[in-house]
Amino acid sequence: MLIIRPLAENDLDDLYEMAASAGNGLTTLPPDRTLLKTKIDKAQATFNGQCPPDAGLYLFALEDTEQKRCAGISGIQARVGLDEVFYNYRLSITVSDSRELNVHVRTPTLYLTNDMTDATEIGSLLLADSHRGGGNGLLLSRSRFLFLDEFREHFSDKIFAEMRGVSDEQGQSPFWDALGRRFFDMEFVEADRLSARGNKSFIAELMPRFPIYLSLLPESATEVIGKVHKNTEPALNMLQAEGFNFNGLVDIFDGGPVVEAFLHNIRTIRQSILRPVRRVDRPLLSNLPAGERVMVSNRSFEDFRVGTLPRAAIRDEEVQMPGPIMEALGVAEGDQVRIAPLKEALF
Numbered sequence: 001m002l003i004i005r006p007l008a009e010n011d012l013d014d015l016y017e018m019a020a021s022a023g024n025g026l027t028t029l030p031p032d033r034t035l036l037k038t039k040i041d042k043a044q045a046t047f048n049g050q051c052p053p054d055a056g057l058y059l060f061a062l063e064d065t066e067q068k069r070c071a072g073i074s075g076i077q078a079r080v081g082l083d084e085v086f087y088n089y090r091l092s093i094t095v096s097d098s099r100e101l102n103v104h105v106r107t108p109t110l111y112l113t114n115d116m117t118d119a120t121e122i123g124s125l126l127l128a129d130s131h132r133g134g135g136n137g138l139l140l141s142r143s144r145f146l147f148l149d150e151f152r153e154h155f156s157d158k159i160f161a162e163m164r165g166v167s168d169e170q171g172q173s174p175f176w177d178a179l180g181r182r183f184f185d186m187e188f189v190e191a192d193r194l195s196a197r198g199n200k201s202f203i204a205e206l207m208p209r210f211p212i213y214l215s216l217l218p219e220s221a222t223e224v225i226g227k228v229h230k231n232t233e234p235a236l237n238m239l240q241a242e243g244f245n246f247n248g249l250v251d252i253f254d255g256g257p258v259v260e261a262f263l264h265n266i267r268t269i270r271q272s273i274l275r276p277v278r279r280v281d282r283p284l285l286s287n288l289p290a291g292e293r294v295m296v297s298n299r300s301f302e303d304f305r306v307g308t309l310p311r312a313a314i315r316d317e318e319v320q321m322p323g324p325i326m327e328a329l330g331v332a333e334g335d336q337v338r339i340a341p342l343k344e345a346l347f
Helices: 009-022 033-047 136-150 174-184 188-196 201-206 230-241 323-329
Strands: 002-006 057-064 069-077 088-098 103-113 120-127 158-162 245-250 257-262 273-280 293-297 306-310 319-322 336-341
Touching: 002 033, 002 136, 009 033, 009 069, 009 120, 033 057, 057 136, 069 136, 120 136, 136 230, 136 293, 136 306, 136 336, 174 188, 230 257, 273 323, 293 323, 306 323, 319 323, 319 336
Parallel strands: 120 158, 273 319
Antiparallel strands: 002 057, 002 306, 057 069, 069 120, 088 103, 088 245, 158 257, 245 257, 273 336, 293 306, 293 336
16 A cells, blocks of 8 residues: 655655665755755654744655555645745846847846745655556655645745756756856756755855856757756656646756646645545455546644545545555544545546
């Protein structure tokens, strides 16, 4: 059985193994045990109410209860830019015009911005190779929206995700090589590592404040602006299906796109419903296609859980739930649970 739950301290080894296999460019989850342990501690403090919920870090594990391991992770940063300045480039147009010469020039331009300050970021999405397919990525990604829906007061109305940009197997980023490296005098991998460790002050100190005209950059750099890494395409497709769209911002390191949506417009949130639980004494169907399953959350903050059920378990007045899934979710008969589609619309 696969269950979404808060990330725990004993997930560190599994998390490190997944991070090490992810390669360069996954800034929020570098293969650094100390940093990963710090993130787990921050997430646990958030769920335990030891820090303000609207300044918290929410990290969720995909637990394989049979293998007793963490097979995936996803996260929510309640607000960005509060402790450290949050930077992006905005892709815009600079217009130059001369009536005397009858010249009208439109030049794509990048401007350094802090436009996403105070917005809610979803990220840190990583799934073990052993658990790819079968709707597991959908569960890992979309279960976060059930949490956002349940505890809206802690989050911004604007939800966004920075998507991993284009880089090669050696970790070389065409965008970084053409722009960032000229000002930072370091390899992309090193800049990415420093950013992941929270050492972001160098961005403010060294990044040029003036506009960057794309016509001055090589084609190898301009053609990847707003494009995602090939391994990130499934995640982008999932978010687009939820209603996320490119907002004109790109990452300052690799040029990857930023996509955003308003919380109330996210598909999973719009289609979620509440139903009371009724226990049934029949086995839990497994290996159903994603389109024939729904997500079910226990609506708890500190002990948040999400599992899946067959669509046929949903009734007009209740949701029928076998004992094992009730136990895994920590719910009792009569409790209200939140239900949302895993892939297809509920009705």
